[in-house]
Amino acid sequence: MSALTREMTMAEDAELRTRFAELMGRHGAGLRRVARAYAARTDETEDLLQEIALGVWRALPSFRGDCTERTFVFRVAHNRGLTFVERRKHLATEALDPEEPGVGSPEETLGDARRREGLWRGIRAMPPGARAVLTLALEGLSHAEIGEVLGLTANNVGVRLSRARAELRDWLTDQRRST
């Protein structure tokens, strides 16, 4: 390898690392939420988050900007999340660990924490397809963007989303009644 080629490769590598660090900075919190939608326990969430980030790093060289950065990152995240679900024999619906960020902070009430915990459990109780549509919509992606991530038409996303919302609502109502 000539010195010039080596220099170019090193420059490309450094650029890729910078891009990756920027992506993690911009979408890190969103990726953590995807991981929590598929894994209940804190240790599993952390492992899945690492797997997702690894997936993004490996797929980054092939990302040519033919979709938005956000859809690219969430596509990889859901691919990894679904692989995680497929590896597990049971659905992850256990309660969150108490040290999970966002729950148990002093400024929120016990009622808020319970409601949020209930929402996460409800999300994890959804079938994988509905869970993906639901979390992407909750993240703020448009129907067209969700369609781009999942390989569905915007209309199909709309139908699936309203079905998933109704399912989640029923689940949460049942939970409230039973407690």
Add this chain to the structure above:
Amino acid sequence: MKLDDDWGEWAADYRHATGPGPDAAEIVEKARRGTTKQVAKLALEIVASLFAIVVLAVLSAKVERMWPLASLVIPGVMLSLGYSIHARRGTWSAAAQTVSAFVELEWRRQRVELTLLRVGQVSFIVFVTGFSIWLPYFLASGRERLDDGPWFLIARLCFAVLSLGATWLYLGHKVRRSRDKLARLERVRRSVTDGVEPQVAL
């Protein structure tokens, strides 16, 4: 409460969950270590296979007898390896850069893996049957050293039966695991790709 009101609250609650993102430098380092480990593992597998072939050839009383067999076995192994890599890992790719296409691809790969494992089971039966037919002729031809006594021969036969039994059980376990995995993947696939045209390129 209306569905739209619920949605606003859910979205706020969902996005309330924050936390540190992954450490980019650590992930890059982890990926590098993973690649090195994979290359080392592959190199070790190749060296071990070559070593086994050489040892077998050297230990054989009549080395020249090995070559007709090797000329059949080696291309067969290479074909099987190539097919296995093609089917399970490498040359299939998702036609579209979407989650549905990825799930479809994973499902197809898993289906082929199960088929390969079943082919392995059948090959094992064929091998054991062929070996059992050939063994009496081999023993009768006097090439086997009988001066070690019958107990030694019985011990070797017991060892062969045990190792073949263990291999059969292991293959059965692999098939069961693969079948369970395929069933789980099928559930995920149905949930994700319901109503979506399959997209897999060969």
